[in-house]
Amino acid sequence: MHMLRKILVVGAGKSTSYLLDYFLEKSASEKLRLTIGDLNPEGIPEKVKNHPSCKVIQLDIFNDDERIHAISDCDIVVSMLPARFHIKVAEDCIAQNKHLVTASYISDEIKALDTKAREKGLVFMNEIGLDPGIDHMSAMQIIDRIRAKGGKMLLFESFTGGLVAPESDNNLWNYKFTWNPRNVVVAGQGGAAKFIQEGTYKYIPYHKLFRRTEFFDIEGFGRFEGYANRDSLNYREAYGLQNALTLYRGTMRRVGFSKAWNMFVQLGMTDDSYSIDNSEGMSYREFVNLFLPYSPTDTVELKMRHYLKIDQDDIMWDKLVELDIFNRKKTIALKQATPAQILQAILEDSWTLAEDDKDMIVMYHKFGYEIEGEKKQIDANMVVIGENRTHTAMAKTVGLPVAIATLLILNQKIATPGVQIPIKKEVYEPILEELKNLGIQFKEYDVPYLGYNPDSVAS
């Protein structure tokens, strides 16, 4: 049997509920000792803190002594810190011969540790959450299977969305914030979206991003839409899709969200590049009026409808009214805030999950391929519904792959050293298998191959 294995989890934010539970549930059978290091450990639930196999320490990761000491006393480190803070932890893991697991994108700094990690036989597993994470694993499982049968990949599309569960979906936007609201407000900014369709590069500027959507139907859940991520070509080499004609990655929303969100984009309310001097105390109505032409006679409402070219019986209009953005009394509490920060604050009034609200994760892949002269397509999708505001589908789908990978590394089932993402069979097979046991699984459908089907693209 194993000796006692020590896991250090650094950072116990809201995505860690399932992660911590998984370790503690397995603590007896797998002989695990869990240490949670966090700057503010008060937030950690009593049930976790008081578990006999759990130790909670206050840890400032910028304090070298504290950090080095915490890492020295474990076998593997799980860093759930914001991505930019991983590097300190990663360097200590190299120095002290510890494996490392993160759910974040590999930064150049982390990548640079690859040779050292290999030399020392250390597994540095990254991008092992939901997206990135489950998307890599589920996609590579099907791509490898197609290739094993002799198929040649023609098309790969992949979309993920963090949404509200149907039973809690009670606003006109069919949307609530289930993760970092800021990322939602500034989504798509910073450059044109780039992808490849039927062998041709395509670029969508930010102000058109939410008008170039694609539809998806998921059995039992209805219709969704997707808009393009900034760079759909990021994993072209990693997935071995250099010859695929279509590569498209994106974000899923309920149908109608993007068209409505585009109103804010058009107005300039999502801009995060400048601050508004007199934002504190400004009414929601005054905020809206900053982006509309001056008129000595017309109301903000009329100017808004005219500017957006919508009628008052348009559902788009109802969506704006629902957010109470024309309120004269509600005021902005933020000083010198950017339009995006103010918009976020206004949306949080309406889109914050209620105590008993449940979230929902959806993922949709399309795999087009050619085999024995025939063109075929597999569509695969996954839906996960959360339990409550702490045990969200987001926390589950981010945390469980991290937890499972950690245990597999401790058990040397995942043993290939180096800085990596979960695209190898050794990694994705056992993780997807265990996720299935925990209720996270994809449904696959054979569908006709239509190439990139323009009829399912909204203008």
Added chain:
Amino acid sequence: MHMLRKILVVGAGKSTSYLLDYFLEKSASEKLRLTIGDLNPEGIPEKVKNHPSCKVIQLDIFNDDERIHAISDCDIVVSMLPARFHIKVAEDCIAQNKHLVTASYISDEIKALDTKAREKGLVFMNEIGLDPGIDHMSAMQIIDRIRAKGGKMLLFESFTGGLVAPESDNNLWNYKFTWNPRNVVVAGQGGAAKFIQEGTYKYIPYHKLFRRTEFFDIEGFGRFEGYANRDSLNYREAYGLQNALTLYRGTMRRVGFSKAWNMFVQLGMTDDSYSIDNSEGMSYREFVNLFLPYSPTDTVELKMRHYLKIDQDDIMWDKLVELDIFNRKKTIALKQATPAQILQAILEDSWTLAEDDKDMIVMYHKFGYEIEGEKKQIDANMVVIGENRTHTAMAKTVGLPVAIATLLILNQKIATPGVQIPIKKEVYEPILEELKNLGIQFKEYDVPYLGYNPDSVAS
């Protein structure tokens, strides 16, 4: 009488034709000796080079010895270099006690020399071209006059445009490049346009900038439109307009240009933030198709009309066709070019001034004010038509104020030392007077004060 005075002009680019002519014409009466220092002096016209009062030297302004020596041998330096290169020259002027004149915006580096310039009694005159330049002087002349009569400023709007003269205006865009084409293609980028209307801040995002235009009529020249510059509030303090309710600065075009230009903005073709890997050898048609959705059946033309929601009998469509952007055979010569660079190259095919084409400068100011309880308004405008491709209206309106200021400084008519812009009476009165003698003058009209008139704002 004066002793011989020595003027050094650094940089003899295309804006210097009138500037050099002015000095040489005055060389006998004013006892001027002109030295032109340029990296490539071959480009300087024979007529100038061979003038008895002119000396041409090859000058690399990054060569300290050459630069210091050239400056030591003059009484005043006129720097017509690109703005970022002025600082080296300015520092030498301080060290060697020489006055300095430039047509560029004051940089922080130049501003930092103010105390030293004052201590040494040196005039460092900047922003003394067209825009900035003539705009400052003509505006301050009227503002000071209104104030002298006891008026209180309520509104100031100012628009400038570099256009093609009516007799050379033979394309559907009513536009040709008369200055730096790159500045035209990327105009308005880098942040929201900010201004103030009737006491309220207003922000226009880039993708709406060309849809929020204002109209202007100029007697004898018809109608123009203006779109907002990025920061209309830059000269609020300098002009003493802290209490004005409306401050709006912008760029003038012929009516219809902005609506058509907006097509490129919407498509994402003006983006200068990323490069297209395979741009070299790409056809114009392929370039256009990068920004349109994929379709296995529809033509680029149909996709374009659908995307822009225009019909084939729309004048907008004719404007695109005129540019030949759907051509399959014309190819892009630029490697790894940004969309903006490629668009510029395509537009240069159509919008380059022909040998005998003339350009036109238009400037339009509005001054709203209150006097003895009454609200009034003065509109003032200026039109200058160029002579030919060398002696352009642009070169005239940029070069003459620089030349006139230079002479006035030499003659101690402009004597207040320090780093400055031409907003003082001592400066603008004699310059505007001399410009009038040279055919550059404003017409003024008393018009009803309407505040910011929403009826003249295009939606």
